Amino acid sequence: MPIYEPWHLVVLLLVLSPLERLVPLHPEQKLLRRRWLDDLVYFILNPLPITLIMAAVISLALPPLRSLLPAAVPATIAALPLWAQVPLALIVAEVGFYAMHRLFHAVPFLWRFHAVHHSIADLDWLASHRVHPLDQGLVAAASALPVLLLGFSDAAVAIWGASYFVQAHLIHSNVRLRLGWLEHVFASPHYHHWHHANGAAPANFGAQLVFLDQIFGTLLRPPAAPAAYGITEDVPAVMPLALLWPFTRPTPRPTSEIAE
Numbered sequence: 001m002p003i004y005e006p007w008h009l010v011v012l013l014l015v016l017s018p019l020e021r022l023v024p025l026h027p028e029q030k031l032l033r034r035r036w037l038d039d040l041v042y043f044i045l046n047p048l049p050i051t052l053i054m055a056a057v058i059s060l061a062l063p064p065l066r067s068l069l070p071a072a073v074p075a076t077i078a079a080l081p082l083w084a085q086v087p088l089a090l091i092v093a094e095v096g097f098y099a100m101h102r103l104f105h106a107v108p109f110l111w112r113f114h115a116v117h118h119s120i121a122d123l124d125w126l127a128s129h130r131v132h133p134l135d136q137g138l139v140a141a142a143s144a145l146p147v148l149l150l151g152f153s154d155a156a157v158a159i160w161g162a163s164y165f166v167q168a169h170l171i172h173s174n175v176r177l178r179l180g181w182l183e184h185v186f187a188s189p190h191y192h193h194w195h196h197a198n199g200a201a202p203a204n205f206g207a208q209l210v211f212l213d214q215i216f217g218t219l220l221r222p223p224a225a226p227a228a229y230g231i232t233e234d235v236p237a238v239m240p241l242a243l244l245w246p247f248t249r250p251t252p253r254p255t256s257e258i259a260e
């Protein structure tokens, strides 16, 4: 899923970049904003290590997990029609994503890696690629593992993967786009921008759906958009230095003190 092809960049440039100009959430933010070149480097270099880490985790974890699961479970899911499999795949992927994402916020050593993503001060679709590959590889594996384990059809997995790709870019975009009642179900730009808000309580940990935040009381939905994004920690701007930073930085502060 994280391996991108050149046409992906073209589609994103043709669809999301114009949207960010037409209906910007923060109109003062330029297309070529601070650190756009650093984020382009992440966009180009990150997919390979992310995919390798994700594939390694899945190939190690899937066989033993499969041996524990009664065969009737994947057989039942595979027999469901596609219209039922797709929302079910979204839900089980969300469980893996939410759990791993919260872990990256709660465990100080893991936070070092996730802080790279939260160092974004100007949110747009390109900034979504500023992630440490170890963070994104593990989170992507945690999302994909239950989907692959439970035996969803190739078509359902493909639709889930494509919807994840589209939504991951959309929720980071600098767009003034509110989804009305759909925001009670789906993650929106407003929802994920509050996950990145500087100074707000840790909240909105979902990728595509908001039900786990509702269940665990981590949903944050103030009426206005955040005024500022980022964290106080000084994550290096250049990608290779940022990737080394989690291993070299001093003892981290507890995440409860960290602005999300």
Ligand SMILES: [Zn+2]
Pocket: 101, 105, 114, 118, 195
């Ligand atoms: Zn986060």
Ligand SMILES: [Zn+2]
Pocket: 117, 128, 172, 192, 196
């Ligand atoms: Zn994000």
